Each structure stands twice: as C-alpha cells, then as structure tokens.
Amino acid sequence: MVTSIKATVLETIDMGIDHRNPKASQQGGTALDDNEMHRMGKIQEFKRNMRPLAALSFASVLQATWEYLIISNYQGLENGGLAGMFWSYIWTFIGFGFIIASLSEMASIAPTDGGQYHWVSEFSSPRYQKFLSYITGWMSVLAWQSGTASGSFLTGTIIQGLISVRNPDYDPKGWQGTLLVFSMVLVAYIFNVYASELMPILSNILMILHVFCWVVILIVLWAMSPHRSAEAVFVSDWENIGGLPTMGLSVMVGQISAIYGCLSSDACAHMSEEIKDAGKNVPRAMAWGYFINGIMAAILLIAYLFATPSVMDSLNDVTGFPFLYVFKQATNTAGVNGLTVIILLPVIFSNIMFNASTSRQTWAFARDKGLPCSRWISKIDPKRKIPVNAIALTCTFSCLLSLINIGSDTAFNAIISLNTAALMYTYVISITCVIWRKIRHPDTLPVRQWDLGRNWGLAVNIIGLCYSVFAMFWSFWPGELPVTVENFNWSVVIFGAVFILSLIMYVIKGRNEYSGPAVDVKHED
Template sequence: MPGEKEIVSHEVGLDSSLQDDRDMERLGKAQQFKRNFRFYSILGFTTTLMASWESILLTSTYGLIDGGRAGMVYVYIGSFVGFFSSVISMAEIASMWVLFPSDETGSQHAMRQDEPSNHHISTSAPTSGGQYHWVSEFATPRFQRFLSYITGWLSVLGWQAAFASICFLCGTLIQGLLVFNYSGPTGYVYVDERWHGTLLTIAIATVGTLVNTYGARLLPPLEGVILFLHLGGFLAVLVPMWAMGPAKASDYSVWNEFTNSGQWSSMGLACLVGQLTPIFSWTGPDAATHMAEEVQNAAFVVPWCMVSTALINGGLGFIMLITLLYNMGDMQSVLSPASGFSFLPAVEHATGSKAATNGVAAIILIMEVCSAISILATASRQTFAFARDNALPFSGALAHVNKSLRIPVTSVIVSTMITVLLCLINIGSTAAFNAIASVMIAALFSTYILSIGAFIRARMLPGGLPPTRFSLGKLGLPLNVFSVAYLCFAIIFTFFPTANYPTLVDMNWSILVFGVVVIFACVQYFVHGRRIYQAPVTQVRKTD
C-alpha cells in the first residue's frame, strides 16, 4: 500500500500471550482479563451474536411488506455488498500497527498522523474500546477528543439497546408461539398482554446475566458448542422446509414480483424501507473488537474473525431467505399472522405440521437466547472500556474488574438493569419501547461512519498509514469511501416507519431517541467530559 512501511517487528518470536500483554502495555492499559478466546471460540461468539439466518426469519415481515419476494432478494444482495465493505474496512483498522513518534526531548506521546515520520515502531493489539478508540487515533487532532467521546456514547447506546432489543425479541417470540398454538376456535385461547412480554424480557435478560457472571469461565468453550448448534440448527430448519413443502413458488414470483404493501410513493422506495430485515440480521460486526482483550493473538484473530463472521452469516442468511421465499405459500396469509411473526405460518405451510413449526421456532429461540448472552458480554465490555477512560458517570465502578471472575461484573449488572428499566416502558407503550430498541442500528452505524471516516482522513495524509496485519492494499481507499457512502445512505431508512402515513402508534420514533442521546452526549462532553475524559490516543506509550 502506498505510504506503508515494510517492517519486521523485533518481537515476532514472542509467545502470543506475552505479545498481547506487551501490546496492552503500549496502549497504556493493564491486562485485566484472561485471554480465554481463540479463533474458533470467538468465531462462535460473533457468528451466533449476529444470528443472521435466524434474524432473517424473525424479521421477514418488514421486507415482505416493503419489497415483497423479489425486493427482499435484491435488497439483501445490495445490502450485503455495502455491509461487507464496512466490515473489511473495520477489520483493517482493527489490525493496524501503531507508530509512536518521538520528539527531541524523548517525551512519550501518541501518534499524530500529520507529524513527521521520525518514530519508533511497535505493534498494537485491538482493545475493547473499538470504534471510539479508532476515532481517537485517526481523527484530526483538533476534534479527535470530542469525536471520540461522541462515538463512545453512541457505541454504548447501540449495544445497550441491542441487548434490550434481543431480549424483547425473545420474549415476544415466546408470546407469538403461545398465540400460534392457542388461538383456535376451541379450547384455551391465550390473550397477548404487554406485561407478559415485559416479564419474559426480564427472564431472558436474567439468563444472560447468570451465564455472563457465574458461567463466565465456561463462555469460551460454550461458544464453540453454540457455533455447532448455529450451523446444525440451520440444516435442521432448511432440510424440512425443502423436503416437506408442497408446490414451490415459481421462479418468476421469487425473482420478479415486488410488493408495496406499505403504500410508498414508488416501488424503489418501498424496497429501501424494507432493507431493515437484512440490516437487522447483520447487527454487530464489531463485537469481536469489544472482546479483543480476552482474545489470544488479538491483532491477527479479531480482523479475520470479523471477515469470517460476515461471510458465514451472509451466506447462511441468503440461503435461508431463498428457502423462505420459495416455500412460504400465499403472501397475504403470511403478512397477517396472529402471532406477529410471518415465519410461523410460512414454516407451517412449508412443513404441513404445527409440531415441526414449533420445533423450528424452538431452535430459533434457543439461538436468539445464545445471541443475547453474547450481546450482553459485548455491551458490558464496551461500557467497561468507555468507563475506564473516565467517560461515563460512576466510571470507577463500571470499570472495576472482579478479581475472582476476571470480568467487569458491575458493567454486566448495570447493562441488565438498563434493559429491565427499558422494558418496563413496554407496559405502557410497545411503540415507545420499539423506538428505543431499534435505535441500536442508527447508533452503531454512526460509530462505523465516524471511525471509517477518520481512517479515510488518515489515508489521505502524506505520511501514509502504519502497516497492518490485514491489509486491503490499493483497494482500501475506494472500499472505505464506498462503505461510508453506503452506511450514510442506509442509516436514513432505519428511521422510516413500516408503512406510509403512519399513526402515532405506528410511527418510528427512533430518530427522536437518537437525537436526544446525541444532544445529551454533546452537552455531557462540554459540561463534564472535556475535563476528565482520557482519550485513548493520549495514553499510548512509546517503546524503543
């Protein structure tokens, strides 16, 4: 890559664990976690966290309403291209080697991309900070502290909302199954109440908390098992839908019939609104970065894990999407399910069996609970990292790592408490809770835009970039620019309601929640953050 320097680290022969510890020392951070994750276990962690093929089924209603069969196919393909460019852009950033400039006085300070290239060279591993750390390194020095602070708040918001959202999704799936099984003309009829969903959400959050605290030591080997279940469950759902299904939909209807049930002004706009289905199924490609301080040989494993996760889940999601579209039966019967989940009548039509449908739903529910466990771990590590830099209220407590369990227990518990408090909103208004939960996409996308945008700025400087262990070469700049353009375009449609001319209940209020959080973060910075926030780049240590 132009501007990069060919180097050979004098520490190449070091044991990977010792290398990870030294990398953390250079970043000015103490190694407080056990590095229990290897490539396979962290791949299981991130792959099941995203749970793409499961999410395609769970959120298929949005795409079927706005776009229909053909719309879902082409939107999925287009969205994946943009999504994957963003993932590989962040993977390159995560693998970046850091150069530490030295001045004539020998003082130690962090790299500034516009400083002279008189520097010492060393390697650096990713930290749990992720995007806000990257912005701190690569943004213009004048604004890097402020932008890093805002990025950190958005990342914390995004992951906290993600945990609340996945727990609520699991709770409502249980409710949907009850409606699906007990809504006939005879016998017991289940009455869907909002407070039922709230209690079920709290129950799922509690399960995630117990696994992330008392079962924390078992999490790495457990993730390997969960990866096997993720792949095995995929086959267990896929095969019956193709083998047991009646007449399939025609090729023409799958690849050429579009639907605009949301009554948008054009079919193209309807398809763009419907991209929420694939976007939701790819939430969290940065999760591996936030677990980086628990990964062996993180500078190598983390970026390759991000890329592998995107490829595996992208492929599985597309196959499951095509399976659903060919086997789901009549569009109208699928779009108006009493359960609220379109995939339930679709699977029942494909298999001809309510028992088989319950089995498929059970597999998806188990995998989504596993996803919730991984999301809570990620949310707590992101919260811990930001608190470690004195950016959050009660930072001392949130940044504390339990010496026995070697995890940030306080951050785990606080993350759970936030979900519990948020889900109480659902008792009064499901729409209000959905606005908070759905804001995760906009918040996380914003952090991707800021970090990749800062990286583009660094690429354009005369000094070039430090070497990487995962390089995009000459394609790096165009891929970075394309990914930012895609993210800026996609984020707009995350704020759209499902249908045109929505009522107050149907309106997507996530833009209001997002705006309030951004304003709060800005005010918090000028009132509190700029005095005590320790931007990560200011803590990096120079080594000879």
C-alpha cells in the same frame, strides 16, 4: 479484501517489546498482545482465554444472521415483499462487506474492547479527537445496548407468539411480552456472571448447534412447505403494504430487516482483550464470521421466501411473526413448536454473547472516563475477571428499553432502527477518521497483521463509508403511512435524545475528565 502479514517487521516488533505490563503475559496473551496493549497505554485486565476457533465461533454465533433474518423480517416483507426482501439482502450483504473489511483493519491496528470510539480518537485529527471520540463512545454504547435489548425482546415475544399457536384464544398483551423479555435478560445475566469462564468452549459447541439448526430448518422448508415460483421470489412479488408513496421508497424502508441481520459483525472487536493474538485473530474472526453467516443466511432466505405462500397472510398472522405462519404451512402445531425452539436456542445464546460484548464495550468507555459513574461501571470482579457492574447495567438497559412494548405495537421496529442508526453513526465517524489518516498521514499508521493495502484499502474504506451513510439515513424512516403514535419510529427520538445528552455531558463533564484514548497511545520514533 487482502490480508498481508508483514512477518519481518512484526518479528522485529516482537523481539523489541518493552514488557512494562507483566500482567498481560500472566493473563495468557502473546508477545504481540503485550506490545499492542503497551502501545495503546492499556493494562491487561482480562484473561486471554479465546483461541482462533473460539473467536470465530463467538463472532458467528453472536451475529446469528440466518436466525435473525428469518425471525425478524416483518418490515422487509411489508415494504418490499418476497423480491424486495431478497434483493435488499443481497445489496446489504455486499455493502456491509466493505464496512467489515474496514473495521477489521482498524481492529488489527488497535485491538481493544473500546472499538470505534478508540479508533476515532487514535486516527482523527488531534484537534478534534477528544470531542469526536466522546460522542462516538456514547453512540456506540447506545448501539450495543439497544442491540442487546433487541435480541432479548425477540426471544421473549416469540415465546409469547408460541403461546398463541398452542392456544388460538389467547389474547397477547404488551406487558406480558415485556415480562417474558425480562426472563430472557435474567438468563443472559446468569450465564455472563456465573459461567463466563465457559465462554470459549461454549462458543465452539454453539457453532455446531448454529450450523445443525440451519440444516434442519433448511430441509424442512424445502421438503415440506408449499413453494412459490422463482419468478415471484426474484422478479414479480413486490409489496408496498406500508402505504408509502412509491415502491422504490417502500423497498428502501423495508431493507432495515436485511440490515438488522447483518449488524454486530464487529462484536469480536469488543472482546479483543480476551482473545489471544488479537491483532491477527480478531479481524479474521470478524471477516470470516461475517462471510460464513452471510452465505448461510442467503441460502436459507431463498428457501424461506419460496416457502411463503402469501405475504399478506404472513403479516396478518395472529402471532405477529411471519416465520411462524410459514412454519404452520409446512407442519402441524407440534412441528411449529419444535422448529421455533430450534431457532430460539441459538438466538438465546446469541443474546448471552451479545451481552458479553456489549458489557465489554461499555466497560471500556467507562475505563476511559466517558460515562457517568465510570469508576463503578469499570470495576472488574477480582475473582471472575469480568466487568460484573457493566453486565448488570446492560441487563438493566435491556429491561428499560423493552418497556416500549407496553405502549407501542411497533416497539421492535423502533429498537432495531435505533440499533442500526447508532451503530452506523459509529461506523461513519470511525471510517471517516481512518480515511483522513490514510490520506494525510499514512506513515503514522502502525504495522498491522490485517492490511488492506494502501490503494485498495482506501477504496474499500470509502465504499464502506458511503454505505454506512446510506443505511443510517433509511433507518429513521417510518414503516407505515399515515404515521400515528402506535406506528411512529421512536428511534429518531431516542437517538436524538442520547445525542443531545452526550453533547450536554461533554460540556458539563467530558471536556474536563475525558481525554480520549489517543493521549495514552505511544508512537514509534
């Protein structure tokens, strides 16, 4: 993954900018930011108050790979065991690396909050850009909305699990967990609306917390937990508790836990219009944030797997969370509570940032008239300079999606599968379009500050595309057999319903009102 900055060309662009968008400079952007917004035909609506360190911190804290990998590995342990969980993470981390490299290059070319649907529109064939971009926009909204819901779902139900730790007689109910999820959504709303100006400094502080909590958990697992053998962790402990026909199939289904931990690395792209010198700092934050998080997660995952005495006992723990079982083996009840709080704190703030990124992505698609009630959703609060309506809509969607928990014991698996499938769909389409552009019209791609190169870049894109298809395919599979109403993977139903709805909306409304961002893009003579 090579980054080359074509300084001479960029300086020429900088000196030749036609400042037709004075709001961009007034909002804290650079000359290149002005030029990029002008080229994309967009008006600067937000303040560019994020510097390089804040952007990197935002990307790292939001992705929270080690946190999510530890607290949401039920399916990976059930279908794969210790060895399956470890090796599935390794190939997931490598495969996602090619996706992130591809997305980073596209984010450098077109640093806009819209992300994938904008890239599809700009890079695809003019004949198909409108339709492909519209459907991708809907799937991107679905992906990010379900991802935001999954974070709030996790924190709310983990709090419910802690109640079970303190009171073994407590009988957790789905509706109670849902109410706790609602409370987490409320926290995200309050922070995003009333403390939005603190996001840059908060990101930097939380990066310190992110690393500090990692160190504490790592020390406890290594120093205080009983340890399995290296052979069990890396070689012999393969599990197929879900009852799938073969061990290989079981591991493929179980890799959803590893995939979920690596998702949302493109979050920074959806904050592009609030990051200074976005064409350079957004792809850097995406790539370095992914790499730093991935290495931290790999180290902690190894410690966690060594500290898991019994996969079956961890899955059968009364709390429903294997990591709480592991903590119980290392310490007492008070210690379990303390360690869980140490994990919950960065995850809660990750949810807050997730809401921010999701609301911007939704706002951007509404700005391009891709959603119903686009005028209302795309409104910017004139005082706070944030999309308050999009934030409220995001919180509402999180609450609605969490209602699945009332009727299904595998609600979380359905939500993360939905998040994975929809996001992978957007990766497949956007990477396919940039591959097409590089092959058919390579000279029409703008100069960018993050350039993978012509030959290596195309190879990276193709590998990233193949892995995206691979991950999307496995995200729809059920985790257990036989399939019942309780353990059914509802993601395929919701994904299919939204996909069909987007087709209907395109026929009814989109083909007349939605033009696609490409029509506003200005090309160099």
